Amino acid sequence: MSRFISLILRHRPEIIGIKIEKNGGWADVNELIQGINAKGKFHIDRPLLEIIVATDNKGRYSFNPDGTRIRANQGHSIDVVIEMEHRQPPEFLYHGTAWKFMNSIMDKGLLPRSRQFVHLSPDYETAVKVGYRHSKPDQPVVLRIHAAQMAADGYDFMISDNGVWQIGEVPPQYIEIFHQGE
Numbered sequence: 001m002s003r004f005i006s007l008i009l010r011h012r013p014e015i016i017g018i019k020i021e022k023n024g025g026w027a028d029v030n031e032l033i034q035g036i037n038a039k040g041k042f043h044i045d046r047p048l049l050e051i052i053v054a055t056d057n058k059g060r061y062s063f064n065p066d067g068t069r070i071r072a073n074q075g076h077s078i079d080v081v082i083e084m085e086h087r088q089p090p091e092f093l094y095h096g097t098a099w100k101f102m103n104s105i106m107d108k109g110l111l112p113r114s115r116q117f118v119h120l121s122p123d124y125e126t127a128v129k130v131g132y133r134h135s136k137p138d139q140p141v142v143l144r145i146h147a148a149q150m151a152a153d154g155y156d157f158m159i160s161d162n163g164v165w166q167i168g169e170v171p172p173q174y175i176e177i178f179h180q181g182e
């Protein structure tokens with residue numbers, strides 16, 4: 001159910017016939033509930049939606065203050081503008097990916113692909129989990145990104161409400177393959 005909501009709010013609202021506001025990425029909660037139920041794949045009501053939002057393991061969703069609207073905090077491919085905090089990054093951030101992408105990454109850098117931004121993790125362990133999504137059953141590769149150096153060179157870092165760092169791209173010179181324990 002949560003994956004389905006994520007698909008709707010980040011990528012394909014049209015599959016249940018709803019619109020997402022460009023400014024803020026908000027969907028109307030009643031329309032979302034009715035749209036999901038009309039589709040027939042899942043049945044949802046407001047209390048269940050509230051549980052999903054409150055317990056999501058990555059804090060993917062938020063309600064607006066009066067609870068009438070809902071959005072995904074990050075990860076969109078559709079054209080929305082989510083206000084995010086622009087913040088000075090730590091010295092290093094991390095990115096987990098698959099070895100099969102490495103030639104291209106070291107050639108072109110990290111690119112957002114289908115999403116609006118490249119996502120970077122604050123720590124190694126999170127990057128391993130993200131990387132596994134693309135590398136299974138093989139071990140992922142974790143890249144260490146020289147984030148503070150990038151910021152010093154003028155790159156603008158943002159962090160979403162659920163703590164995922166976002167950047168437009170990471171050129172190859174800021175990327176190194178990271179081995180745990182270094």
Ligand code: HQG
Nearest residue numbers: 075097098101104105108109110111113115119130134164
């Ligand atoms: C790779 C999950 C070839 C990139 C996670 C990644 C994350 C390149 C894949 C969030 C490349 C894109 C996002 C290049 C980047 N050549 N491959 N030049 N540049 N790539 O899923 O960062 O569960 O769009 O390394 O926790 O893996 O959805 O991005 O492997 O925060 O909430 O292209 O998704 O969150 O894959 O994951 P994705 P991601 P949720």
